Amino acid sequence: MRLSDFILRDLEPIAKQWEAFAVTLLPAAGHLESLELREHVKEILQDVAMDLQAPQSREAQREKSMGRGAGTVDPAANVAAQKHGVLRAKAGFNFNQLVAEYRALRASVLRLWMDDCQPDVPDLNDLVRFNEAIDHAVAGSVCSFNAQIEQNRNLLLGMLGHDMRSPLQAIQVTASHLAILNAGEQISKAADRLIRSGARMQALLDDLTDFNRTKLGLGINVIPANVDLADVLADEVDELRAIHPDRQIDWNVSGDSQGYWDGPRLQQLLGNLVLNAIKYGSQDAPIRVTLTGDATRVRIDVCNRGVAIGAEMLARVFDPLTRGANQQRDEERIGSLGLGLYIASEIAKAHQGTIEIRSDDAETTFSVLLPRASGA
CATH class of the missing domain: 1.10.490.70 (Histidine kinase N-terminal domain)
Incomplete structure (x- = not known):
């Protein structure tokens, strides 16, 4: 048969x-x-x-x-x-x-x-x-x-990120309240640690939420508005300097920086690139951040000195959950999911822009190109 x-x-x-x-x-x-x-x-x-x-x-x-x-x-x-x-x-x-x-x-x-x-x-x-x-x-x-x-x-990650926000906010509010009570040096130091740890957890949850959106096919959510990108990114550079007073971060602007972008998202993008430079770059060399505007677009360059990135790592540096092999300190490994560069690339894509990397023995440079009037 x-x-x-x-x-x-x-x-x-x-x-x-x-x-x-x-x-x-x-x-x-x-x-x-x-x-x-x-x-x-x-x-x-x-x-x-x-x-x-x-x-x-x-x-x-x-x-x-x-x-x-x-x-x-x-x-x-x-x-x-x-x-x-x-x-x-x-x-x-x-x-x-x-x-x-x-x-x-x-x-x-x-x-x-x-x-x-x-x-x-x-x-x-x-x-x-x-x-x-x-x-x-x-x-x-x-x-x-x-x-x-x-x-x-992805649904589990989304629910986890959502449900953890409420208890985290309660911790942050309580820590802030303790910090302003002036109840003694020990309590103030404990409150400061809670505030820093809460900020780190908040950043983790934000990365997790953004990653989850991209995996569900929703992409990074952006709300463009008419902004001066020089002012927006200068605020982020100032905050990064305050958080990392031991590192020199140079900031330079040239050309027209007015355009239609999501300011907070581009602050997040720049923050991820600079933090990556802090983690992997030479500790005694400055990090250079440059914003250049021309008639149709702006360019953001983040440069740092350090060991050149190998060809294999260069090919997947924007892949999610990817980390380099030479992070400098244990405390920098904590609070990192290996999503920073991936999210930076997704933010650039959401603005119809691009991001690329060049690395040699002299320095490593991340360059972001953004059209001046990106879509919503």
């Missing part, structure tokens, strides 16, 4: 074997009913059978084996496998358990079919095409499984 006919004839016993294996995948399967364990398996097998029955040229077979073919004849095919991936992700299955289900399904179908074919020899082309179809189903399930896991993670 041809494999497609066998699958369609024996859907029920195959589904029972699938369920018998799926129920062993604990703890995720422990709370699932029989229908949930078997959901979509018959549809997956029907898709496989339709694939086996469809004509397929050698070229189409080669393309499909490389993941470039249509996979099945039905435009809606592989939907069952994708739904199955989402279902298993929501049920708490892990990646290995998901793939194990398909390994068990593959082995079960082939074993039952070969037994049914006796004493005849099974059709080898059916065997090859069945394995291709199962691989196609696995790919669909894995893709949707990963997408669901990513969505779950």
